[in-house]
Amino acid sequence: MTVGLTHFLVVSTLLFSMGLYAIITRKNAILVLMGIELILNSANINFVAFSRFGNFGYSGHLVALFVIVLAAAEAAIALAIVLNIYKNMSTVNVDEIDNLRD
Amino acid sequence: MYESTLINLSLFILLLPLLGFVVTLLLGKKVKSVFIFENLIIILTFFSSVYLLYSKLANFRTTKISSELEWFGFNNFITGTKLSINLGFMIDNITAIMLFVVALISMLVHLYSIEYMKGDERYNRYFAYLGIFTFSMNGIVLTNNILMMYIFWELVGLSSYLLIGFWFEKKTAADAGKKAFIVNRIGDIGMFAGILILFLTYQTFSFDKIFSSISSGVLPFNSDFWLTVTGILLFCGAIGKSAQFPLHVWLPDAMEGPTPVSALIHAATMVAAGVYLVVRIFGLLTADAMLFIGVIGMISAFIPATIALTQNDIKKVLAYSTVSQLGYMIMALGVGAYQFAFFHLVTHAFFKAALFLGSGSVIHAMHHEQDIRKMGGLRNKMPLTYWTFVISSLAISGIPLTSGFLSKDGIIASSMAFANLTGHYLFPIFSLVVALLTAFYMFRLIILTFHGEPRDIHKFEHAHESPFLMVMPLVLLAGLSIFIWYTPNPLNSEQGWILSKWIEKPTVFTPERSRFDFMKSSSDEENNIKQSYLDAEVYKEAMHSAHYPAMILSELMAILGILFAFIVYQWKKINADSIADKIKPLYNFSLNKWYFDEIYNKTFVAFTIGLSKVLAWFDAKIIDGMVNGSAFLTKHFSFFIGNFDKYVIDGIVNFTAYFNGFIGLLVRRIQTGKVQSYLALVIFSLVILLFIFK
Amino acid sequence: MNINNFLSDIDLIYPEIILVSTLIVILLYDLIFTKNKRLLPFFSLSGIFIATLFTILNFGKNEFAFGYGSNNYLLSIDDFSNFFKLIILISSFIIIHFSILSNEIKICIDRHGEYYTLLFGMMAGMFFLVSANDLIVIYVSIEILSLSSYVLAGFVKTSLRNSEASLKYVIYGGVSSGIMIFGMSLIYGMTGSTNLAEINSILKVTALSDITFLTSILMVLAGIGFKISIVPFHFWTPDVYEGAPIPITAYLSVASKAAGFAVLIRFIKIMFLSGITNNEYWVLFPIIDWRSLLVIFSIITMTLGNLSALWQDNLKRMLAYSSIAHAGYILLGLAVLSNQGLTAVLIYFIIYLFMNLGAFLVLMLIANEINSEDIDDYKGLGYSLPFLSAMLSIFLISLVGLPPTAGFIAKLYLFIALVDAKMIVVAVIALLNTVLSLYYYIRVLKNLYLSKPNERYIKIKNTSLSYPLVFILGTPVFVFGLYFTPITDLAKYSLKILGI
């Protein structure tokens, strides 16, 4: 059995779904952020897989690199924000932070 | 003497009282004696009208003088035509006589009122109102077109309103004024509709132009039927103004006004305007319309006569007798007795004014007591009042040597002639019955008031003959109720100058096919279309044969009535109360005026008020509720203003609630503040979108 | 790639370079002069000023920049992008003044360097975003923009609502951009390119209309929709707008929304345009019923925005919903899918810039004094603060869209476009929405003037900067309402989008 595009796509879709699931169900902000990382990485897998199997050159790889960099930056900022929240509210449970609402 | 002189003179007569009104009204507060000015004005008006009458009869007896000027107009540049709405005068003998009558009675009432109204806090305003009345009445009389007549028609309505409600502190007076105006308006709507039809058809309001168009065959909507309708609609105005059945209910109430006003407006002149209107439009009445008019007149003559039998208010009796007599005139017009109708108008104006002023004199003497059951025996205390009252009562009963005999007998004779010619025998029968009733209730009134023993000694003690200014008009008017002014032969009015020379014979312009047979012009008369049906052989013959029977029968009736009154009230051979008891239902029916007011109040008035309340509720709750209540707006109003909730509740409740709930759900529930539920919603809606657009 | 080309392309991005340089200058200045922060606004304003000059100079050039491969370019420096850059610059210019005036920002004086740096970060992100011609550039610049704004939304670290806003923003934003990049990956997979123009030429040849492609497009739209806060991607907006410092809220509601719209328009027009009809309607690839999609988005957006705004007691939150509703109106202009609709969008943005910033400015000035954004606390302010209240009324009336304010002109052009496209029903719905919106705007006016004044007397202490600024924002609202030739000219001039 050769590993083909389909396999990569299945993996990435699974990752994407798991990411979404994590984002929606996890209470802890850190875990939600991890869900976001999962989504970004599923996109990365897609880019690379398409690039490789579609003979599109290396552009997909490039994109993946960009995404990785930005994901890192985003994670840094997000963690800082979560830290600040923890300092202010003594909790990082996303569903408890709902003071701003209708 | 030129025609234009007469026109100018009539303009002068018209505007003079207006000047009096304006000056008296504006200065009334400041200058206490301004009423003298008004009186001088009216005297001047009277003499001008005498002069006008004289000039007209002396110089232009057979000519009809008319003149008009454009009031406003509409140019149509596209068709190049111009539509003018004109104001104008038309002076024929009828006008001149009527003007004289109005001015005379108006003057007498003015003078009379100087005494009668003395001490009233709005003394000057009273005279001002009399002034505007005289002005408007003159307008009705002088006009040559129906629109102008309608205008002044409304203005007399106004002055009537103002004068009936003159003592507006009294609720009954205020009510009566309102009632008079509104009931009159009902008739006026009909009249206005008639005017609309006329204008639509003929593009003019002028009587003469309308008549000439009719005679040249132009009919409303090209049908005789609509001509009939037009005539009846115009007649509706007369029904209102002349208090004919079924709109007669306002006139008795109008007696709340000062008595001189009742004499002037609600007996002699304004109420006769309806008759005058029918006289003016006589030329366009078809046979059907005339029949309708006759029937209305007949009913109006009969019903009030029965009511007058039992009334105890001196003025109410006179009021019902006025309605009854007006019914006579209207009926006379309906049966084609054009000249007698107008003649009766004139004679009635004099003797009825005398009666009212006489009753005013009594009321004045009795310190505003109007109930005849509390009077009696005044004959000696007030001889002049008494005798003038008697003469006038004789006149109204149609006893020979009086003017009333001349006119009334003529009407009865004409109705007989009409019955013979057309077979409508109800007219003479009813007119005879009414003659009987009239004689009875008038003498009942005289006997109860002047004869016998005083029933209220206290008031009787203070009673006294009225001062000169009040008695003088009585004497004058009673004098005018004598035959000699109208005809040399007391038994045959037709030979008198007023009928043979002064009152023009009517011309009928309606198509031949829609006239009564006797009004059709016979073939040999084709050359002479101007000849009136009154001069037609067939009609002359009928009149001739009816003359004596009518005279005999009517005299019989009158004397019977008087006799019966004496039997019951003077000699007390029959106890009035026991008769009343025996026929209790009929008595009550009469006493309660056939329950007209009650019926109207329970039906039309109640309906209108009820409808208005329902609509007001509908407006406030439903319309408003609905428009606001694209529901949640309503809710939001309530959000702003707490008390608006009641509208929500009263309005369209369910929808509002549902919609509010929906919006609340949408807005409140979605924005939970929880970021994860937001994201879940985003993903959910993405899936939905995918399904929609796939 | 030719180095000469590269160098000549540099010429085209001077404004961006200026912005980034200013960023660096501010950063350095902040590091070096730790005590004196007063010059920071000055640097910022001069940077913006110079960038504006270069942007204006770029008008009319209409060139692609940074090509790669066969005729693919990363950026297109066209008048359309210049227009949006101008919008961003003007709003940034005003926002700097906001920041000077804002009490919230003032109290964190030691972190001002950070503040202005991040502001320029946002600007830079937006600048690239509006000229982005490639999915990668779109993604990267959105991220630059977002990352800066996440921090700015929570700038006052001690403030609970700042922190909450920024947390929500970052999570929501992260997920949105994640979904977007996943969608982009799918597009890349199906077309083999990330360049908008190239994808367009591929779509011309191969008709892609399967559900995967549709999904990917919707995913990208979700990412962009997050930026411009259209329903159903708007949920963050009220919370973040309410939580963030007012200058940032104002900035997000104008500049970042403008940038988002710019990229949305470019995304749709460049990627999917197959032709233009005689009367300049766009014919798009029938992958999806574009007009219905956009109309549904916009109608739901404006209706929900307006309906929700009705319930708000906090003026800031109300303005957040109002900005959602306005996003709906603007999107309607795009939904017409014609140059005419596009003109309406551009005109709307010019006017929206002034009226919305004006409303936020007055809100901020009043909040500075009474420490409240609650509409009920505005009762009777019309009598103690006549000038500010009058101006606030004008801004709000303009937001409703009543003549003779400029808001009317914005709506007018929008409806002109709609009627011309025979989208009458949509126009009626939009108009009814306008009526609806009157309701909550007028509520503010009601509290200002109609309600009984509160006892306390409020006075703005220092008006030397704030009042002229309010006046400067108010003037265009009036002038453009009565004489709108300049803005329509500008909008007309800025229609040029480089692409196929």
Next chain:
Amino acid sequence: MINFPILSLITFLPIIGMMIILFIPKRQSLFIKSFTIIITAIQLALAIFLLSNYNFSLAGINDIKSFQFVEKFRWIEIDGFAWLGKIKIDYLLGVDGLSVPMILLTTIITFIASISSWTIDKSIKGYFLMFLLLDTGMIGVFVALDFFLFYIFWELMLLPMYFLIGIWGGPRREYAAIKFFLYTLLGSVLILLVMIGLYFSSMETLADGTRVFTFNMLELMNPTNYTQNGILSPLNPANLRLIAFIGLFIGFAIKIPMFPFHTWLPDAHVEAPTAISVILAGVLLKMGTYGILRISYPIFPDITKDLLWWIALFGAINIIYGALTAMAQKDFKKLIAYSSVSHMGYVMLGMAALNTLGISGAILQMFNHGTITAMLFLLVGVIYDRAHLRDIEGFGGLGKQMPIYTGFTTVAFFAAIGLPGLSGFISEALVFLGGFGNNSIRIIAIVSTLGILLGAGYMLWTLQRVFLGNLPEKWNQLTDVDTREYIMFIPLVLIIIFLGVYPSPMLNLMNSSVNAIVDVVEKSGLFLKSIGSL
């Protein structure tokens, strides 16, 4: 001949006054009041001056050459839109026999309202600023000949009115103000939509021969200007002219106010301060009917002709429904408000007649109703100032206590119920003559005559309840009319009587234009139908 821009002057004079008042300190309230009165007086003088230079024989309506005092210059001009060609909007003012009576009415009413405003004692400066702004809006509506300009002025009135009711009004002022605002805005968005639709349906040929879309009303009236595919062009088989007409009509009808869109009126009237009620009833309501005559009729003649019956029907409903509802009211002001609903019904009926008499009657009724209702509201204001009560049942016998006041009221009431000799009669009679003259609405006209009766009913009933009968103790301190009130009433009474006795000048003033309206609707109606059926 006038060689200065009198229309602009008359329109923007209040704005100038507003600018000046803006710089007057609040404390100078006396100066602000008198200054406003002076401004409105100058405006009135200008209007009379305009009238004296007006050429009665020119018709206007759809021909720019026969408009007078025309001011025209290019306001907005934008070249180079590929799909639109050139966008241009003109600043176009002009008057004809339709607008001059309205300008006259507006200036008179505003002048009297400014005198009536003397009693305002709360934030005087703000009041008069709003007052003057409102003034400009009103005049502007009547002089604008460009739809766009018209719309701007139309909307300009909303906000000042909102504040005038909302700040200086009665207890439920906020509710009334917002209701007014919402209703009118709802109406105006409909107008806006139709305006835009028309813009795309008609093209004007400029002097240089280019064809451009236009907001110019007169060009919109020209049936040869329609484009092939315009959404409201009869050439387009799928045109929406009927719907557009209805939309436009509702937009105007809300202002009239026509049943069932009238419910804002009673609330607005009851809550508004006297002067504002006066303006509202005297001028604002007329804008609805003016708009219909100025815009709906000549631009949609084909639809107009088809829907005349409906317009008449709603007119009749207004007449009767308004009268009946008025009858049940207990609040004096509300009663007058509903009577306005009834009386505006006559205007609609007259318009629906579409003949010289009917339309003359309608315009005259607009003017007359303006003066009569203004007077009625002033009268209610006078009694409310003194007694702080508007409940009809709470009064009685005032005729004794306040005879002169009663006199004025009687004149106004009788004018309102169409007593001959007072102005209301002429217009009502003309309306009926016109209505009856039109075959299709004849029955409706006849039914509407019931309104005359009902009008007399509720007016006299009110007169009786308030002025007749016995005077309750508590009202024996009420004073009669004072000098300031004399100044307000006497001109109105004189106008009412003058036009009742001699309406000719006013009718001549509008005669040519009325002919032109009828002609335009007839001719272009036929033309449009013929090209529509091709």
